[in-house]
Amino acid sequence: MTTVYLPAIAALAGSAIGGLTSFASAWLTQYHQDRANRLSGEKARRQKLYKQFIDEASKLYADALAHDQAEVSALVSVYALISRMRVISSSPVVEKAETVVQLIFDTYSAPNKTFSELRDLMSSHAVNPLRAFSEECRAELRALNSR
Numbered sequence: 001m002t003t004v005y006l007p008a009i010a011a012l013a014g015s016a017i018g019g020l021t022s023f024a025s026a027w028l029t030q031y032h033q034d035r036a037n038r039l040s041g042e043k044a045r046r047q048k049l050y051k052q053f054i055d056e057a058s059k060l061y062a063d064a065l066a067h068d069q070a071e072v073s074a075l076v077s078v079y080a081l082i083s084r085m086r087v088i089s090s091s092p093v094v095e096k097a098e099t100v101v102q103l104i105f106d107t108y109s110a111p112n113k114t115f116s117e118l119r120d121l122m123s124s125h126a127v128n129p130l131r132a133f134s135e136e137c138r139a140e141l142r143a144l145n146s147r
Contacts, residue, residue: 043144046088050137053081054130057100061129064107065118078104090140096133103129 056078064070082097113121 039144042088043141046137046141046144049081049084049088050093050134053078053085053097054134056081057097057104057130057133060104061100061107064104065113068108068112070104070108075101075104093133093136093140096136100129100133 056074060070060074060078063074078101082094082101085094085097
């Protein structure tokens with residue numbers, strides 16, 4: 001090989017390496033941006049689902065404290081939310097949600113509370129059926145952030 005071709009080959013090799021480096025850098029940047037967008041969307045979807053469950057379960061629990069009969073459509077809606085959680089959430093979150101629903105059923109079976117009994121329960125902070133569920137959801141969302 002003559003020395004005349006060596007600088008030309010080196011220039012072509014340098015251009016090829018520079019192009020590949022630029023392509024790899026752009027691909028990695030796009031990959032990480034897409035991944036961040038997917039995780040952000042997943043987190044938002046779970047937050048919305050957990051919020052809906054908390055809203056529905058809170059209303060049912062309040063109703064259970066004061067009434068003996070449950071509204072079936074509201075119970076079905078809570079079970080539908082749990083089923084959606086089974087698809088996208090971890091097992092501990094689903095278990096905590098099922099525990100909340102079981103507590104609601106147990107509360108419907110218990111004697112109704114009077115207003116003064118409700119006031120005493122609220123002031124003593126003894127009634128917080130969604131606390132364990134909320135804490136489990138927070139842990140799952142934090143784990144989702146750390147991925």
